[in-house]
Amino acid sequence: MASSELSFPTGLGTSTASSISLLGQDLAADLMGKVGFGELAFWLVAGRRPTPGEVRLFEAVLVALADHGFTPTAIAARLTYLSAPDSLQGALAAGLLGGGSRFLGVTEDCGKFLADTLAAAGAEDDTPAAAGDDRDYDAIALAAVRRAREEKRFVPGLGHPVHKEQDPRTPVLIAIAEEEGLRGPHLRLFEAIGRVHPQVLGRRLPLNGAGVCGAALADLGLPTDLLRGFALLARAAGLLGQLAEERRRPIANQIYLTVDRNAVYEPRED
Numbered sequence: 694m695a696s697s698e699l700s701f702p703t704g705l706g707t708s709t710a711s712s713i714s715l716l717g718q719d720l721a722a723d724l725m726g727k728v729g730f731g732e733l734a735f736w737l738v739a740g741r742r743p744t745p746g747e748v749r750l751f752e753a754v755l756v757a758l759a760d761h762g763f764t765p766t767a768i769a770a771r772l773t774y775l776s777a778p779d780s781l782q783g784a785l786a787a788g789l790l791g792g793g794s795r796f797l798g799v800t801e802d803c804g805k806f807l808a809d810t811l812a813a814a815g816a817e818d819d820t821p822a823a824a825g826d827d828r829d830y831d832a833i834a835l836a837a838v839r840r841a842r843e844e845k846r847f848v849p850g851l852g853h854p855v856h857k858e859q860d861p862r863t864p865v866l867i868a869i870a871e872e873e874g875l876r877g878p879h880l881r882l883f884e885a886i887g888r889v890h891p892q893v894l895g896r897r898l899p900l901n902g903a904g905v906c907g908a909a910l911a912d913l914g915l916p917t918d919l920l921r922g923f924a925l926l927a928r929a930a931g932l933l934g935q936l937a938e939e940r941r942r943p944i945a946n947q948i949y950l951t952v953d954r955n956a957v958y959e960p961r962e963d
Contacts (some may be wrong), residue, residue, distance in 0.1 A: 738919060754923065808906055
C-alpha cells in the first residue's frame with residue numbers, strides 16, 4: 694500500500710511545517726498562554742473542555758497528590774539519581790514506577806470500587822442533583838463494606854498510615870466539590886462509607902485523601918481505569934521537586950549508607 698493511502702486518525706495533535714494543531718485548536722494561537730496545564734490535561738483525556746468549576750476541583754486533586762515528603766516513591770527517585778545523576782528521566786521513572794496499590798494507586802482503586810458499587814446498585818447514572826438522600830447512600834455503603842469484609846478485602850481509600858484521625862485533604866476536597874456543584878454520587882458514596890464502616894469494622898478509620906481524589910475524579914466523568922495516570926501526573930511534579938532539592942541538599946547517599954552500614958547477615962531459614 695502506498696504511503697499516501699495510509700491513515701492514522703487522531704483527535705489529539707497533528708502538525709505541518711508551519712503549524713501545530715491540538716484538540717482541534719491552533720496550539721500557538723488558541724492555547725498557549727490561554728489554557729492552563731491542568732485544564733489541558735483534563736481536556737486531553739476527557740475529550741471536552743472542562744468548566745471553570747471542574748478545572749478548580751481537578752487542579753485541587755493534582756495539588757493534593759503532588760508530594761507527601763519522603764515516601765517510597767521520593768526515596769526511589771533520589772536513590773536512582775544518586776546512582777545515575779546523568780539520567781534525570783531514570784530517576785523520575787523510578788519514582789513513578791512505585792505508584793501502586795499502597796501509594797498513589799489508591800486513587801484509581803477507590804474510584805473503581807465506588808463506580809462498581811454504584812453500578813451494582815443501579816445508581817451509576819445519578820447526578821449531584823438527583824442522587825438521592827444520605828440514607829440511600831448509607832444503605833449502599835453498608836452493603837459494600839459488609840461484602841468487602843466477607844471477602845476479606847480492604848475498602849480502598851479507608852484509613853491512612855499517618856493521618857489516623859483525619860486526612861487534612863479530605864474536607865477541603867469535599868468542600869470544593871460542594872461549592873462547584875460537583876459533589877456527585879462517587880463522593881457521596883465515599884462519605885457514606887466514612888459514616889457506616891464502624892458498624893462493620895468495629896472502629897473508625899479516616900477517609901484517605903487519595904481515595905477522595907479518586908471519588909472526585911470519577912464524579913468529573915473521567916475514566917476510572919485511567920485515574921492512576923492523574924495521580925502519576927501530579928506526582929511527577931513532586932518528584933521533580935524532590936530531585937531539585939536533592940541537588941541543593943543531598944540526602945540520598947546518607948540513606949544508602951545508613952542501610953548499608955547497618956546491614957546484618959543472618960543465615961536463611963528454609
